[in-house]
Amino acid sequence: MAIERTLSIIKPNAVVEHNIGAIIHRLEQAGLKVVAMRMVKLTLEQAQGFYAEHDGKPFFEKLINFMTSAPVVTMVLEGDSAITAYREIAGATDPAEALCGTLRSDFGGDNVTFNAVHGSDSPESASREIAYFFADSEVNTY
Ligand code: RTP
Numbered sequence: 001m002a003i004e005r006t007l008s009i010i011k012p013n014a015v016v017e018h019n020i021g022a023i024i025h026r027l028e029q030a031g032l033k034v035v036a037m038r039m040v041k042l043t044l045e046q047a048q049g050f051y052a053e054h055d056g057k058p059f060f061e062k063l064i065n066f067m068t069s070a071p072v073v074t075m076v077l078e079g080d081s082a083i084t085a086y087r088e089i090a091g092a093t094d095p096a097e098a099l100c101g102t103l104r105s106d107f108g109g110d111n112v113t114f115n116a117v118h119g120s121d122s123p124e125s126a127s128r129e130i131a132y133f134f135a136d137s138e139v140n141t142y
Pocket residue numbers: 054059063092093112113114115117118119120121
């Protein structure tokens with residue numbers, strides 16, 4: 001297995017519901033190492049740029065409204081096959097379809113928009129998304 005990095009976001013509903021610690025605990029327990037972290041209240045422009053691949057889709061405006069509704073926690077996680085490992089821990093996009101014990105099942109809301117966490121979906125996405133939030137010098141080695 002290769003060591004990878006992935007970009008994680010703890011979304012507004014999980015922050016507002018005081019689940020930051022519980023989510024990070026699970027990620028660390030699963031062997032993913034936090035190598036960068038920042039809380040940020042996304043601007044409209046930041047959220048639109050981050051989710052540019054979804055611009056024009058029917059759910060885009062609702063997604064952007066949600067992502068800018070409260071602060072998020074952005075993190076770079078490192079570990080064996082971190083991109084796929086993280087998405088397995090996160091669970092299916094819709095919390096209603098996510099397996100029990102996944103982050104989205106346990107911390108997601110009652111709608112697909114409010115699904116608690118984001119994770120990069122490929123090495124290319126991870127590179128773009130990590131650079132979107134963090135300078136190389138902010139990603140640590142330990
Ligand atoms: P994410 O990018 O946030 O990690 O989620 P994902 O890969 O599992 O899902 P994606 O297709 O990239 O969708 C991005 C976010 O948009 C919201 N969404 N709403 N049909 C809908 O109303 C719908 N589909 C997607 C979710 O918040 C999803 O995480």
